Amino acid sequence: MRLGLICDGQTGQRASELLAGALQPHGAEMTLFSGTPPQDSALGWLPLEPLAAAANPLLFGFDAVGVFLEGEALAQVPRIHRQAATLHQQQPVTLFSGPMRPLYGDALSADLLARLDYDLLCLQGDMQVQHLQWLLRGTDYEQKPSIAIGLWCLPTHPVGHRPSQQPLLVVLDQPQIPASPLTNAVLYERLCNAARESPSWLIRLQPDGPLAADPTADPSTWPETSLCWHHHQDRKPPANLQLGQADELAWSVAQASACLGLGSDWLLPAVIWGKPTLVLGDYGIRTELNGPLFFSSGLMQRLVDCLPLHEKIPALPAANPDWLDAIGWAVADGPQRLLLKLQDQQP
Amino acid sequence: MTNHHLLLIADSDSQLLACQALAQALRQCGACVTINAIPREGTPQAVIDALKRGGELWSQTKAQLLRDRRLADFSAIGVYLAGSKLAEFRSSYHRSCDQRQREVLPLFCGFNGVVLERFEEAIAWRLGYDLICLNGPRDQARLEQVLRHTPFAAQHTVLTGLSRQGGQAPAAPPQVQPQMRERQLVFAEQVVMPSKPGERRRMVQLLARLAQRSPHWQVVIKPRVAPHEATFHSVDTHIADTLREALGSLPANLQLSYAPLPELLRQSRLLATVSSTAFFDALDLGCQPVLLGDFGLRQDLGTPFFAGSGLVRQLGEAEDLDALEQGLTIDPAWLHWVGYHPDHSVANLLAALERRGEQRPDATPLKPSGYVVNAGDLSTNQLRCGAENAISCRDYAEAERLLEVALLQRPDNRNIRRRLQAVRYSNRLLRRLALLASPAFRL
Numbered sequence: 001m002r003l004g005l006i007c008d009g010q011t012g013q014r015a016s017e018l019l020a021g022a023l024q025p026h027g028a029e030m031t032l033f034s035g036t037p038p039q040d041s042a043l044g045w046l047p048l049e050p051l052a053a054a055a056n057p058l059l060f061g062f063d064a065v066g067v068f069l070e071g072e073a074l075a076q077v078p079r080i081h082r083q084a085a086t087l088h089q090q091q092p093v094t095l096f097s098g099p100m101r102p103l104y105g106d107a108l109s110a111d112l113l114a115r116l117d118y119d120l121l122c123l124q125g126d127m128q129v130q131h132l133q134w135l136l137r138g139t140d141y142e143q144k145p146s147i148a149i150g151l152w153c154l155p156t157h158p159v160g161h162r163p164s165q166q167p168l169l170v171v172l173d174q175p176q177i178p179a180s181p182l183t184n185a186v187l188y189e190r191l192c193n194a195a196r197e198s199p200s201w202l203i204r205l206q207p208d209g210p211l212a213a214d215p216t217a218d219p220s221t222w223p224e225t226s227l228c229w230h231h232h233q234d235r236k237p238p239a240n241l242q243l244g245q246a247d248e249l250a251w252s253v254a255q256a257s258a259c260l261g262l263g264s265d266w267l268l269p270a271v272i273w274g275k276p277t278l279v280l281g282d283y284g285i286r287t288e289l290n291g292p293l294f295f296s297s298g299l300m301q302r303l304v305d306c307l308p309l310h311e312k313i314p315a316l317p318a319a320n321p322d323w324l325d326a327i328g329w330a331v332a333d334g335p336q337r338l339l340l341k342l343q344d345q346q347p
Numbered sequence: 348m349t350n351h352h353l354l355l356i357a358d359s360d361s362q363l364l365a366c367q368a369l370a371q372a373l374r375q376c377g378a379c380v381t382i383n384a385i386p387r388e389g390t391p392q393a394v395i396d397a398l399k400r401g402g403e404l405w406s407q408t409k410a411q412l413l414r415d416r417r418l419a420d421f422s423a424i425g426v427y428l429a430g431s432k433l434a435e436f437r438s439s440y441h442r443s444c445d446q447r448q449r450e451v452l453p454l455f456c457g458f459n460g461v462v463l464e465r466f467e468e469a470i471a472w473r474l475g476y477d478l479i480c481l482n483g484p485r486d487q488a489r490l491e492q493v494l495r496h497t498p499f500a501a502q503h504t505v506l507t508g509l510s511r512q513g514g515q516a517p518a519a520p521p522q523v524q525p526q527m528r529e530r531q532l533v534f535a536e537q538v539v540m541p542s543k544p545g546e547r548r549r550m551v552q553l554l555a556r557l558a559q560r561s562p563h564w565q566v567v568i569k570p571r572v573a574p575h576e577a578t579f580h581s582v583d584t585h586i587a588d589t590l591r592e593a594l595g596s597l598p599a600n601l602q603l604s605y606a607p608l609p610e611l612l613r614q615s616r617l618l619a620t621v622s623s624t625a626f627f628d629a630l631d632l633g634c635q636p637v638l639l640g641d642f643g644l645r646q647d648l649g650t651p652f653f654a655g656s657g658l659v660r661q662l663g664e665a666e667d668l669d670a671l672e673q674g675l676t677i678d679p680a681w682l683h684w685v686g687y688h689p690d691h692s693v694a695n696l697l698a699a700l701e702r703r704g705e706q707r708p709d710a711t712p713l714k715p716s717g718y719v720v721n722a723g724d725l726s727t728n729q730l731r732c733g734a735e736n737a738i739s740c741r742d743y744a745e746a747e748r749l750l751e752v753a754l755l756q757r758p759d760n761r762n763i764r765r766r767l768q769a770v771r772y773s774n775r776l777l778r779r780l781a782l783l784a785s786p787a788f789r790l
C-alpha cells in the first residue's frame with residue numbers, strides 16, 4: 001500500500017515517524033508530508049505544510065493518508081481534501097487519524113470529537129475503543145470505523161542503553177504542568193529534600209518536551225511551570241540533583257533505574273522498558289494532570305511513601321497488567337491490523 | 348417495608364435544587380425527608396424559601412450536624428456537596444460515629460444533574476460511599492469502564508434517573524401541546540458553556556437574530572444566576588453584560604428574565620440550551636427542548652451528551668422559530684440511555700437502602716498500594732485534620748508526612764508551611780514554641 005502521513009508539530013511528527021517505521025516492514029510504502037524532514041532520511045518526504053498537502057493532487061496517488069495534526073488544521077484537512085477531489089473530479093482518498101498521545105477521559109473525548117470527519121480512527125487499546133463506543137452511542141457517528149493498533153505513538157521497542165551505574169531516578173518534567181509556578185516550586189523543594197535524603201541516588205529532572213522554541217534560549221526564559229526552571233534559579237541545588245537535556249529524553253529514560261512523573265506520556269515507555277515507575281499521586285486523580293489515564297495503573301504513590309529512595313524504590317508495585325493491556329500493550333500486531341483495515345476501507 | 352427517614356445535606360444552590368427535587372420524589376414514595384442546607388454566602392433566598400415550603404429544613408454547619416443527636420433518628424444520609432467536601436463529610440462522619448460510639452448510617456451521594464465532564468475525578472471523590480446514585484445506564488457504563496481494572500470495581504451504585512421535578516419520568520417521551528402555550532422560547536444560559544467571551548457574544552447574537560426572524564415569538568434568556576448570586580463556577584461577565592456588549596440594543600422580542608425557570612417552562616413552547624440540565628426540567632414540565640448545535644460537538648461544551656437526542660439544531664440556520672419547532676422528535680432509546688425513564692427513579696434508591704439495611708457489606712479499603720483516590724483522605728482539609736490529630740498524639744513524623752502532601756496541593760497556604768516547619772524541628776522546645784506560634788487547623 002502507498003500511504004501518506006500529513007503531520008506537523010513535535011508530537012505529530014514523532015508519532016508519524018514511529019507509525020511509518022512500524023508500517024514499512026509490513027510492505028507499506030510511506031511518504032511524510034511535513035514542514036520538517038524526518039529523522040530517518042530513508043523515509044519518503046515531501047516538504048508540504050498540512051493545508052497545502054491536503055489540496056495537493058499528489059494525494060490521489062495514495063491508497064490512504066494519515067493525518068496527525070493539532071489545532072484548527074485537523075478539521076480543515078478533510079474539508080480541503082474533499083473539495084480538491086471534487087475540483088479534480090477524483091475520489092477522495094481514505095483519511096485516517098487518531099490520538100497521538102495516550103489519552104483517556106475528557107482529554108480523549110475532546111481529541112476524538114475533533115477527528116470525527118475522518119474515515120477511520122486509529123485507537124490504541126481496549127480502553128479507548130470502549131470509550132469511543134460509549135461516547136458515540138446513539139449518535140450519527142455510532143458506526144464510525146475504528147481500529148486499535150496498540151501504543152503506536154510512543155517508542156516501545158527495546159533500546160540498547162544500559163542502565164546507569166549509579167542508581168538514577170529520572171523525574172519526567174512536563175514544562176507546563178502543574179500549571180502553577182508555586183506548585184512546581186514546592187515540588188522542586190521536595191525533590192531537593194529527596195535528593196539530600198538519598199545521596200547514593202542521582203535524581204535527574206528530565207524535560208519531556210522542549211523548554212523553549214529555541215534550544216539555546218537562556219534558561220531564565222524557560223517556563224516557571226517547569227521544575228527545570230526552578231533548578232536553574234536555585235543557587236545551591238543538591239549535587240545529586242541534575243538537569244537532563246530535552247533532546248536526550250529517550251536516552252535518559254532508557255538509562256534510568258526508576259522513573260517518576262505526574263502524567264507524562266513517557267511514563268509508559270518507562271513501564272514497558274521494565275523500569276520501576278512511580279506516578280505521583282499527591283494531587284489525587286485530576287483531569288488536567290492526566291489522572292484518568294493512570295487511575296487503574298497501580299503505579300500511583302505519594303512521594304513521601306517512596307522515600308528514602310534506596311529503601312522504597314525496589315519495593316514499588318509493578319504496573320497493573322490488566323491496565324497495561326487495556327491501554328494498548330495487548331495489541332501486538334497493530335501495523336498489520338491497520339493495513340488490513342485500510343484495505344477493507346478501499347472503495 | 349422499611350419506613351425511610353432520610354437526611355439530605357447540600358450547600359450550593361444547584362445542589363440544593365437537586366435535593367429539593369430528590370426530596371419531593373422520595374416523599375411521593377412514602378419516605379420522610381429532611382434537608383439540611385449548610386449555610387453559604389450567596390445562596391439565593393428563593394431557593395431556601397422553596398425548600399422551606401417543601402418540607403422540613405435545617406440549616407446547620409457540618410460540625411453542628413455531626414454533634415446533633417437527632418442524626419441517629421435517620422435511616423440513611425444523602426450528601427450532595429462538591430467533591431472534596433463529599434469525601435470530608437464521609438470521613439468526618441465515620442470518625443464522629445467512632446468517637447461517639449454511634450451506629451454508622453448508610454451514606455449515599457449522587458450528582459446534581461447531568462455529568463458533562465471530569466467524571467473520573469467525580470467518582471474518585473465519591474468512592475467509599477455506601478451507594479453512589481447515578482443518572483442512568485450511560486453513567487453506569489462509564490463508571491464500570493473507569494473502575495474495571497481497579498480494586499474499587501465492587502463500588503455499589505444505583506440508577507435514580509434524571510427526572511427533575513420530583514416525579515417519575517414517563518415511559519414514553521412526553522407529548523408537548525404547543526397550542527396550549529405562548530409562542531415563547533426560553534434559553535437556559537450556563538455560566539461556562541461556552542466560556543470564551545467571543546463565543547458567548549456569538550451565542551446571544553444567534554438568539555437575537557432568531558428573535559428578529561420570528562417577530563411573533565418572544566425569546567427569553569434565563570440567566571443561570573442573578574448578578575449578585577453565586578454558583579459553583581465563578582462568572583467574570585454576567586450574561587446581561589454580554590448582551591449589552593454584543594448587541595447594544597435588544598430586539599423588542601428578546602428579553603432577560605429572572606423568573607423561576609419552572610415558571611418560564613410552564614408557559615413557553617420551546618426551551619433552548621447548549622447543554623443545561625434544564626433540558627430535563629423542560630421535559631418534566633411539557634416544554635419542548637431543543638439543543639443549540641451551532642458550536643458543534645465539543646467536550647468543553649458538554650454537547651456530546653445530547654448528541655443522540657435527535658433534538659440538536661443549528662439556530663443560525665433556522666428560518667424562524669415556527670420552522671425550528673417543526674419535526675422535533677426525541678429519541679426514546681437515548682432518553683433511556685441517559686436516565687430519563689421510569690426504570691431509573693428514586694424507588695431504586697429506597698429499594699437499595701432497604702437491601703443494604705438487611706446486609707451491610709464491608710467497605711472497600713480506599714488506600715490499596717499503587718492506587719490513589721481523592722476520597723482516601725486526600726483533600727487538603729482532610730490532610731490538615733489528620734496532621735493535627737497526629738500532632739495531638741505527638742506523632743510528628745506522620746504530621747510532617749501529611750502536611751507535606753497538603754503543601755504540595757496548596758503551595759500558597761502559609762499556615763500549612765508554618766505548621767510543617769514547626770513539626771520538622773527536632774528540638775522539643777523549639778518545636779513546641781513553633782507549634783504554639785503557628786495556627787492549628789480546625790474544620
